[in-house]
Structure formats: structure tokens, C-alpha cells
Amino acid sequence: MDLFFDNAPTLWSGFRVTLQLTAVSGLLALALGLALAALRVAPLRPLRAVSMLYVELMRNTPLTLVFFGMVLVAPQFGIIPPLGFWTAVLCLTLYTSAFVSEALRSGINSVGVGQAEAARAIGLTFGQSLRLVILPQAVRTVIPPLINVIIALAKNTSVAAGFAVVELVATGRRLGQAIPGEAVTILGGIALLYLVFTIPAGLLATRLEKKVAFAR
Amino acid sequence: MVSQSPGSSAGQPGSGPLVVLDNVNKYFGDLHVLQDINLSVARGEVVVIIGPSGSGKSTLCRAINRLEPITSGTISIDGVPLPAEGKALAQLRSDVGMVFQSFNLFAHKTVLQNVTMGPVKVRKMRKAEAEELAMGLLERVGVANQANKLPAQLSGGQQQRVAIARALAMKPKVMLFDEPTSALDPEMINEVLDVMVALAQEGMTMIVVTHEMGFARRAGDRVVFMDSGSIVEEADPDEFFTNPRTDRAKDFLSKILTND
Ligand SMILES: Nc1ncnc2c1ncn2[C@@H]1O[C@H](COP(=O)(O)OP(=O)(O)O)[C@@H](O)[C@H]1O
Ligand SMILES: [Mg+2]
Numbered sequence: 063m064d065l066f067f068d069n070a071p072t073l074w075s076g077f078r079v080t081l082q083l084t085a086v087s088g089l090l091a092l093a094l095g096l097a098l099a100a101l102r103v104a105p106l107r108p109l110r111a112v113s114m115l116y117v118e119l120m121r122n123t124p125l126t127l128v129f130f131g132m133v134l135v136a137p138q139f140g141i142i143p144p145l146g147f148w149t150a151v152l153c154l155t156l157y158t159s160a161f162v163s164e165a166l167r168s169g170i171n172s173v174g175v176g177q178a179e180a181a182r183a184i185g186l187t188f189g190q191s192l193r194l195v196i197l198p199q200a201v202r203t204v205i206p207p208l209i210n211v212i213i214a215l216a217k218n219t220s221v222a223a224g225f226a227v228v229e230l231v232a233t234g235r236r237l238g239q240a241i242p243g244e245a246v247t248i249l250g251g252i253a254l255l256y257l258v259f260t261i262p263a264g265l266l267a268t269r270l271e272k273k274v275a276f277a278r
Numbered sequence: 279m280v281s282q283s284p285g286s287s288a289g290q291p292g293s294g295p296l297v298v299l300d301n302v303n304k305y306f307g308d309l310h311v312l313q314d315i316n317l318s319v320a321r322g323e324v325v326v327i328i329g330p331s332g333s334g335k336s337t338l339c340r341a342i343n344r345l346e347p348i349t350s351g352t353i354s355i356d357g358v359p360l361p362a363e364g365k366a367l368a369q370l371r372s373d374v375g376m377v378f379q380s381f382n383l384f385a386h387k388t389v390l391q392n393v394t395m396g397p398v399k400v401r402k403m404r405k406a407e408a409e410e411l412a413m414g415l416l417e418r419v420g421v422a423n424q425a426n427k428l429p430a431q432l433s434g435g436q437q438q439r440v441a442i443a444r445a446l447a448m449k450p451k452v453m454l455f456d457e458p459t460s461a462l463d464p465e466m467i468n469e470v471l472d473v474m475v476a477l478a479q480e481g482m483t484m485i486v487v488t489h490e491m492g493f494a495r496r497a498g499d500r501v502v503f504m505d506s507g508s509i510v511e512e513a514d515p516d517e518f519f520t521n522p523r524t525d526r527a528k529d530f531l532s533k534i535l536t537n538d
Contacts, residue, residue, distance in 0.1 A: 105363045176378060176382035177384065177385065179345055180383070182368070183345065183371055183375075183376040184371070184400060184444065185370075185371045185396060185448060186396070186399060186400060187365060194395065
């Protein structure tokens with residue numbers, strides 16, 4: 063365990079990258095996911111189809127493949143993604159937005175269809191109906207699943223390790239290689255650092271879920 | 279058929295019939311729910327649509343503000359054909375009030391906010407002005423004292439009257455009602471019907487799907503009887519209820535009369 067504490071500063075900086083990746087990708091994924099969810103319930107069929115295609119594609123692709131695609135395949139088509147941190151943000155955002163969209167969509171569907179019809183019937187546009195009537199009512203049911211999406215995102219930042227972004231797992235691996243025999247201790251420490259973040263988030267999600275259940 | 283010849287008044291807002299359905303057809307998959315519907319509703323007219331469950335009454339009602347797009351034919355409101363999805367459609371819908379069977383008040387907004395939302399967000403009215411308008415309407419439908427409650431705190435009859443006020447706040451040219459009293463406990467039906475009768479007497483153009491014969495006789499100018507997606511019979515309400523011409527209408531009336 064000493065070893066873990068001796069290397070705490072290195073691990074801490076890895077932890078910080080994890081948090082930064084989670085925060086930046088999380089915010090961007092919320093924005094993109096919201097746009098995807100809006101398209102998914104739009105009154106025009108082609109818009110719905112585009113959103114559905116994107117979401118299904120991303121949901122059923124392993125995250126590592128998204129990274130591989132971005133780092134190895136995209137350049138062959140002349141798309142040169144920025145390297146390091148922002149590549150990771152891009153991949154994590156594209157991937158996570160699909161799950162955000164699904165969480166939002168289930169929230170939107172939990173609001174009765176009559177609410178949307180009444181909104182349209184008084185002359186609100188599609189965007190206004192969504193913003194003024196549907197989303198405010200969807201929020202309550204949507205927050206717990208969204209927190210779970212963000213927890214998954216925090217764990218998924220470890221995939222960035224393989225792609226030159228120095229976050230927690232990558233740091234641990236380098237330390238493990240530098241100091242063989244102590245890999246288990248170090249991995250254990252890393253798991254702990256993750257849990258420091260994910261367990262409170264999980265508890266928050268559960269509590270909110272209960273609160274929502276009461277409010278109904 | 280309504281004449282659409284050049285020089286006729288149809289096609290100009292402000293004159294001619296207010297709502298015109300011309301050869302309207304609607305399919306749900308293979309199901310032919312509206313079959314060659316021709317219907318013309320004059321300004322100030324109150325048309326009552328009646329017919330068995332599943333005959334297409336709701337679909338007809340919802341087609342008029344394009345909550346349900348039709349497969350073929352044309353529908354015009356005040357001489358303007360229903361636009362495709364978009365801003366123009368939203369604008370047109372704001373001129374067509376709609377009252378649903380299940381009220382559909384915005385559950386997260388107070389009664390007052392339910393009524394002011396349209397004027398403020400669609401008509402761009404100032405909030406204070408919208409609230410004054412809304413309070414006047416809530417007064418008129420008898421629920422002004424509930425203005426700051428959430429819809430769930432109101433009885434069904436009260437909610438439906440708020441829904442009527444919400445629609446009236448847009449100063450619509452025509453009001454659509456889809457079985458406005460069939461989700462209500464019997465003792466609340468009349469409070470809603472009274473509001474509707476008053477509205478009819480003030481000259482509002484109304485299309486009302488209902489089985490309330492009392493309302494049809496008191497306020498209706500015409501009964502349209504639908505069966506299996508078609509308009510089968512049209513008549514003056516008293517004439518229709520006492521002396522239906524078609525067998526299908528006779529059959530239907532005998533059923534609803536024995537059920538009461
Ligand atoms: N969204 C829908 N999808 C498929 N079929 C529908 C839909 N809405 C209504 N229908 C069918 O269309 C027919 C007419 O329905 P509706 O207009 O609701 O009748 P009514 O209001 O007279 O009871 C019914 O057979 C009904 O099952
Ligand atoms: Mg119906």
C-alpha cells in the first residue's frame with residue numbers, strides 16, 4: 063500500500079484527467095444527445111430516421127472501435143482529428159451522446175402524448191412544445207438514468223488510455239510496468255479512485271429515483 | 279362539393295365557409311378510416327358529429343388541425359389549405375381551438391399559466407395583458423378561484439373548463455371538441471355543457487363530437503352521423519333524433535337510447 067501512496071501525485075494527475083474527460087465529454091454529450099433526442103421525436107420522418115440510425119450504430123459499437131475509427135481510419139479519408147485529449151473527448155462525446163439520447167427519449171415518452179398534442183394544438187412550434195411542455199416534465203424521470211450514463215462515461219475514459227491520453231488507468235499501467243510485482247496494488251488503488259467518484263454518483267441516482275417515485 | 283370557381287368567395291379569408299373538407303381520405307395502414315369526406319362548416323355554425331365508436335369521429339376532428347395528417351383530399355380553414363408541418367401550420371393551429379376528451383392540461387403549469395402560455399408564447403402578448411385575458415376567461419368558465427392551483431388539484435369538470443379557457447385565449451376562429459364530456463363523472467357533465475352552450479350562443483363556430491343529445495338539440499345547427507369512416511346522414515338535430523332517415527342511424531340511436 064505504501065507504494066500506492068508514494069505514487070499518489072502521479073495517480074492524482076491521472077485522476078484529474080479522468081475527471082476532465084468526464085466533465086468535458088459529459089457536457090458535450092448532453093448537448094448532442096439532446097439534439098439527437100429532439101430529432102428522434104421530430105414531426106419529419108427523415109429526421110427521425112437519421113437520429114435513430116446514429117444512435118443504434120453508436121450503441122452497438124464497442125467504444126474501442128470508435129477510438130480506432132477516429133485515430134486510424136478517419137485520417138485515411140482525409141479527416142485528421144486533433145490528437146490526445148481532444149480525440150478522446152470527441153470519441154467519448156460521439157459515443158455517450160447516443161446513450162444520453164436514449165435516456166432523454168425514454169423520458170420524453172414517459173410524458174403522455176396528450177401533452178404534446180395540446181401544446182401543438184394551441185400553436186406552439188415543435189421546438190416550443192419540447193422546451194416549454196415536454197422536457198420540463200421529462201426531467202424528473204430522466205435525471206437518474208442520465209447519472210448512470212455519466213458514471214459509465216467516467217469508466218469509459220479508461221479506453222482513452224490506449225490512445226495516448228494519460229488518464230488514470232494509463233498512469234496505473236505505466237507505474238505497474240515501472241514497478242513490476244506491485245501491479246495488483248496499483249490496480250486496486252485505481253479501482254478505489256474510480257469508486258470515490260462512481261459510488262456517490264450511483265447513490266445520488268438511487269435517491270433521486272426514490273424522490274421521483276414519491277412525486278408521482 | 280364546394281364550388282372553387284374563380285371569383286367565388288372561397289379562398290379569401292373573412293368570407294365563405296370557415297372549414298371545408300374536400301374529398302378527404304385517411305388510411306391507417308390498410309384501414310380506411312375516413313372515406314371521401316366532404317363537409318363544409320359555415321361561420322357561427324355548430325356541427326355535432328355523432329356515430330359509433332371507431333367510426334372515425336376523432337380522426338376527422340384531429341385532421342382539421344392536422345394533428346392527424348390525411349392521405350388525400352384537402353382541408354381549408356378560412357379559405358387557407360392546411361400547410362405542411364412547420365411554422366405556418368403552428369400559426370394556423372393557433373386559430374383552431376381544440377378540447378380533448380382527457381383535458382390534456384399542462385401538468386407542470388398552474389391553471390393560470392395553462393391559459394397564458396399560448397397568448398404569451400404564440401401571440402407574443404405581454405404577460406400582464408395575458409393574465410388579465412386569462413382571468414377574464416377563467417371567470418367566464420367559473421374557475422377563476424382555482425387560478426393558482428395545478429391541474430391535478432381540480433375535478434375533471436373544472437379541468438375541462440380550464441381547457442376550454444385555454445383554447446379560447448387564442449381567440450380561435452373555430453373550436454373543435456372531441457368527446458369533451460365522456461371522461462367526466464355524470465354530475466360534472468352539465469357544468470361543461472353549459473359553458474359550451476353559452477359559447478355556441480355567442481356565435482362561436484364549433485365542431486363537436488359528442489353523444490350528448492341534449493347539447494345537440496340545444497346548441498347544434500346540424501348533426502353529422504358517421505359510420506365506418508363515412509358521413510352517412512346529415513340533418514337538423516331535432517329531425518335526426520326523432521326521425522332518422524338511414525337504417526344505420528336508426529340502429530345507432532336505438533342502441534344509445536337503450537343504454538341511457
Ligand atoms: N393512431 C392510429 N393508428 C391506427 N389505427 C388508428 C389510430 N387511431 C385510430 N385508429 C383506428 O381508426 C378507426 C377510427 O378511430 P377514431 O377516429 O378514434 O374513431 P371514433 O373517434 O369514432 O371512436 C378505429 O378503427 C381506430 O381503431
Ligand atoms: Mg373518439
